[in-house]
Amino acid sequence: MQHGHDILLSLFVVFAAAQIGGRLARAVKLPGVIGEIVAGCVVGPSLLGWVAPSEPLEMLSEIGVVLLLFAVGLETRIDEMRRVGRSAFLVGLLGVIVPFLLGSLWAHGSGYDWAKSLFVAAAFVATSAGITARVLQELGVLQREESRVILGAAVIDDILAMLLLGIVTALQSGENVQIGKLAVVLAEAVGFVVVIGLFGTHLARRTGAKLKARKIDLLPYALTLCLGLAFLSTQFGLAAIIGAFLAGMIASETPQREKLEHDTRPLLALMTPFFFVLTGAKIELGELASPDALLTLALITAIALVSKLIGGGLGALALGRRGALIVGVGMMPRGEVGVVIASLGLAGGVFPARTYALIVAMSLLTSIVTPPLLALLLRRRNDATAR
Amino acid sequence: MQHGHDILLSLFVVFAAAQIGGRLARAVKLPGVIGEIVAGCVVGPSLLGWVAPSEPLEMLSEIGVVLLLFAVGLETRIDEMRRVGRSAFLVGLLGVIVPFLLGSLWAHGSGYDWAKSLFVAAAFVATSAGITARVLQELGVLQREESRVILGAAVIDDILAMLLLGIVTALQSGENVQIGKLAVVLAEAVGFVVVIGLFGTHLARRTGAKLKARKIDLLPYALTLCLGLAFLSTQFGLAAIIGAFLAGMIASETPQREKLEHDTRPLLALMTPFFFVLTGAKIELGELASPDALLTLALITAIALVSKLIGGGLGALALGRRGALIVGVGMMPRGEVGVVIASLGLAGGVFPARTYALIVAMSLLTSIVTPPLLALLLRRRNDATAR
Numbered sequence: 001m002q003h004g005h006d007i008l009l010s011l012f013v014v015f016a017a018a019q020i021g022g023r024l025a026r027a028v029k030l031p032g033v034i035g036e037i038v039a040g041c042v043v044g045p046s047l048l049g050w051v052a053p054s055e056p057l058e059m060l061s062e063i064g065v066v067l068l069l070f071a072v073g074l075e076t077r078i079d080e081m082r083r084v085g086r087s088a089f090l091v092g093l094l095g096v097i098v099p100f101l102l103g104s105l106w107a108h109g110s111g112y113d114w115a116k117s118l119f120v121a122a123a124f125v126a127t128s129a130g131i132t133a134r135v136l137q138e139l140g141v142l143q144r145e146e147s148r149v150i151l152g153a154a155v156i157d158d159i160l161a162m163l164l165l166g167i168v169t170a171l172q173s174g175e176n177v178q179i180g181k182l183a184v185v186l187a188e189a190v191g192f193v194v195v196i197g198l199f200g201t202h203l204a205r206r207t208g209a210k211l212k213a214r215k216i217d218l219l220p221y222a223l224t225l226c227l228g229l230a231f232l233s234t235q236f237g238l239a240a241i242i243g244a245f246l247a248g249m250i251a252s253e254t255p256q257r258e259k260l261e262h263d264t265r266p267l268l269a270l271m272t273p274f275f276f277v278l279t280g281a282k283i284e285l286g287e288l289a290s291p292d293a294l295l296t297l298a299l300i301t302a303i304a305l306v307s308k309l310i311g312g313g314l315g316a317l318a319l320g321r322r323g324a325l326i327v328g329v330g331m332m333p334r335g336e337v338g339v340v341i342a343s344l345g346l347a348g349g350v351f352p353a354r355t356y357a358l359i360v361a362m363s364l365l366t367s368i369v370t371p372p373l374l375a376l377l378l379r380r381r382n383d384a385t386a387r
Numbered sequence: 388m389q390h391g392h393d394i395l396l397s398l399f400v401v402f403a404a405a406q407i408g409g410r411l412a413r414a415v416k417l418p419g420v421i422g423e424i425v426a427g428c429v430v431g432p433s434l435l436g437w438v439a440p441s442e443p444l445e446m447l448s449e450i451g452v453v454l455l456l457f458a459v460g461l462e463t464r465i466d467e468m469r470r471v472g473r474s475a476f477l478v479g480l481l482g483v484i485v486p487f488l489l490g491s492l493w494a495h496g497s498g499y500d501w502a503k504s505l506f507v508a509a510a511f512v513a514t515s516a517g518i519t520a521r522v523l524q525e526l527g528v529l530q531r532e533e534s535r536v537i538l539g540a541a542v543i544d545d546i547l548a549m550l551l552l553g554i555v556t557a558l559q560s561g562e563n564v565q566i567g568k569l570a571v572v573l574a575e576a577v578g579f580v581v582v583i584g585l586f587g588t589h590l591a592r593r594t595g596a597k598l599k600a601r602k603i604d605l606l607p608y609a610l611t612l613c614l615g616l617a618f619l620s621t622q623f624g625l626a627a628i629i630g631a632f633l634a635g636m637i638a639s640e641t642p643q644r645e646k647l648e649h650d651t652r653p654l655l656a657l658m659t660p661f662f663f664v665l666t667g668a669k670i671e672l673g674e675l676a677s678p679d680a681l682l683t684l685a686l687i688t689a690i691a692l693v694s695k696l697i698g699g700g701l702g703a704l705a706l707g708r709r710g711a712l713i714v715g716v717g718m719m720p721r722g723e724v725g726v727v728i729a730s731l732g733l734a735g736g737v738f739p740a741r742t743y744a745l746i747v748a749m750s751l752l753t754s755i756v757t758p759p760l761l762a763l764l765l766r767r768r769n770d771a772t773a774r
Binding site for chain 2: 008009011012015016019055056058059060062063217219220221223224227228230231240263264265266267269270
C-alpha cells in the first residue's frame with residue numbers, strides 16, 4: 001500500500017502548478033502555456049524544489065507533446081498543407097540556414113575552432129513545434145495560412161536539423177562527410193514523411209467511411225496509430241512529434257474527425273501540463289547567476305531569436321510583411337532537439353558544461369518569449385480583421 | 388533526437404496489445420479487460436518479452452487505475468452509497484475475516500508458525516476494485532444495488548486490510564500489538580474517508596452551480612482533485628484508488644457531472660490499458676512451471692476465491708441469493724495491495740521467493756477468473772429482467 005507516493009505527489013504538484021500558472025497567465029492576458037512554464041520553474045529544482053525531472057515525468061511529458069501534435073495534426077488537412085508547401089519549404093530551409101550561419105559565427109568568435117563551432121551552431125537550429133502549436137491552438141488560429149506554413153516548416157526543419165547533426169558529428173570526429181550516406185538518411189526521412197503522409201491520408205479517406213458505418217469508436221485506433229508513428233519517426237531519425245503530427249493528419253481525413261478532435265481535448269487537458277511544467281522545471285537558474293553568464297545568455301538568445309525571425313520571415317515573404325513576421329516568430333522556440341544536440345556535444349567533450357547550460361537556457365528562453373509575442377501579433381491581426 | 392525510443396516502443400506495444408486483446412475477448416463474448424490482461428501476459432517477459440514492467444510503465448498503470456476509479460466515482464452518488472451502507476459494511480468486514488481465517492489455516496497447515504501464517508493470510512485479504520469496476524462499467528450496471536455494495540465494501544475492505552497489515556507486522560516483528568496506536572490509525576483512515584466524502588460532496592453541491600454559471604470547464608479542477616486525493620489517501624495508509632474514487636464521488640455532485648463523465652471516457656481509453664496490460668505482464672509463468680507449484684497455486688487460488696465468495700456473499704444476503712452471489716464474485720479479485728504485503732513479507736524474510744510468486748500468481752488468477760464469471764451472472768440477470 002506504501003508504493004508510489006512520491007510519484008503521486010509529483011503528479012499532483014505538477015498538475016496543480018500548471019492549473020494555477022495557466023490561470024494567472026490568462027488573468028493578465030498572456031497565453032496559458034507561459035504560466036505553465038513559469039510554474040514549472042517555480043516548483044522545479046531551481047526555486048521551490050518540490051518537483052525534479054525524473055524518468056516517469058519525462059515520459060508523461062513526452063506523451064503530452066506527442067498528443068498535442070496529434071491534436072494539431074487533427075486540425076490540419078493534407079490538401080491545405082500542400083497548398084502552402086512552397087512557403088513551408090522556404091521557411092524550413094532558410095530558418096535552418098540563417099541560425100546555423102549566425103550561430104557558428106558566434107561560436108567561432110568566442111574561441112571554438114570551426115569544427116566545434118559548427119557543432120555548437122547545430123544546437124541553434126531546430127524549431128520545436130510544441131510551444132507554437134499550443135499557442136496557435138489556444139488562440140483558435142490553426143486554420144490560418146501562417147499556422148499551416150509554420151507547421152509544414154517545422155517538419156522540413158526537423159528533417160534538415162537531423163541531417164545537420166549527421167554532418168557536424170562527422171566533421172567533429174574528423175571523419176569525411178560521406179555525401180552518399182547523408183543522401184540515404186535524407187531520402188529515408190523524406191520518404192517516411194511523404195509515404196506516411198500521402199498513403200496514410202489516402203487510406204484513411206477510403207476506410208474511414210466503412211468504419212463509421214460499422215459504428216466503431218475510432219479513438220483507440222487513432223491513439224495506436226499516433227504512438228506507432230511517433231515511435232517509427234524516431235527510427236527515421238526524426239522527432240517523435242513529427243510522427244504524431246502525421247498520425248493526426250491521417251486521422252483528420254476520416255469522417256470521425258470532429259469526434260476525434262472532441263475526444264482529444266480531455267487528453268490534452270490531462271497530459272500537456274506535464275510537458276510545459278517540465279520545460280520550466282529544467283531551467284537551471286543557478287547556472288546563470290553570474291553577470292557574465294547572463295550577458296552571454298542574452299547574446300545567444302538574441303542570436304537565436306533574430307536569426308530564426310530573419311530566416312523564417314524571409315521564407316514567408318509571400319504571405320506579406322505581417323504574415324512573414326508571424327511565421328518568423330512562430331518558428332523561434334527551440335526545444336528538445338537543440339537540447340539533445342547540446343547534450344551530445346557535452347558528452348563528446350566538444351564543449352564544457354557551461355556552454356551546455358547556456359544552450360539549454362537559451363532554448364527555454366526562446367520558448368518563454370515566443371507565446372506572448374505570437375499572441376500579441378495574432379490578436380492585433382484578429383482585431384484588425386474584425387473591424 | 389535519439390531519446391526515449393525504447394519507452395515509445397513500449398507504449399506502442401502495450402497500447403496495441405490492449406486493443407487487439409480487448410477486441411478478441413469481446414469477439415468471443417468475454418469482457419474486454421480479460422483480453423487486455425492476457426495480451427499483457429503474451430507481450431510480457433514470460434512469453435514474447437516485448438515489454439517489461441518498468442518505473443515509467445508502472446506510473447502510467449497507476450494513473451490508469453486512479454482515473455478508472457475516478458470515473459467510477461463519477462457514476463456513484465453519495466446518497467445511494469449511504470443507502471447501501473449497512474450491506475457494504477458487512478460485506479467489507481466478512482469479506483476480510485473469512486479469507487484471513489482460511490488463509491492463516493492454510494499457511495499454518497503448510498508449516499508456518501502462527502505469526503508468519505497471519506502475515507501470509509493478510510496477503511489473501513484485500514480486494515482490488517479496479518478489475519470489478521471496469522467489468523461493471525463495461526456492462527453498464529454501475530447503477531445497480533450490487534455494484535454500489537461492492538464499491539462501498541471495497542472502501543471498507545481497504546481500511547481493514549491496512550489495519551490488518553499493521554497488526555501482522557507488529558506480531559511478526561515480536562512487538563506487542565498496541566491497540567491504542569491501531570485505534571488511531573483506524574480513526575485517521577475512517578476520518579479521512581468520512582470527512583472528505585461528506586464535506587467534499589457538500590462543498591461540491593454548493594459551489595458547482597456557481598462554477599457552472601461562470602462557464603468554467605471543471606475537468607482540470609476535477610483532475611487536480613483526483614490526483615490530490617489519490618496522494619492524500621496514501622498518506623492515510625489507504626490505496627490511491629480510494630482517494631480517486633472519493634474525488635469522483637465529489638465531482639459527481641456538481642451540475643457538470645455529465646460533461647465530466649463524457650470527458651473522462653477518452654482519458655480511460657488512453658490510460659487504463661496500461662494498468663490491465665501491466666497486470667498481465669507481471670504473471671511469471673516460469674515460476675509456476677512445476678506440477679507441484681501448479682497444485683499449490685490451484686489450492687490457494689481456490690481458497691482465495693471461495694473465502695471471498697463466502698465472506699462477501701454472507702454480508703450481502705439482504706440482496707437475495709443471486710445478489711449475494713454477484714457481490715461475492717465482485718469482491719474476489721485481489722490486486723496490488725496483496726502483492727505489496729507479499730513483497731513486504733519477502734523483504735522481511737517472513738517467507739521464501741516461491742511463496743511470494745504464488746501469492747502474486749494467485750492475485751492475478753483471481754483477476755482473470757472474475758470478469759467472465761461476473762459478466763455471466765450479470766448478463767443472465769439482465770436477460771431475466773428483460774423478459
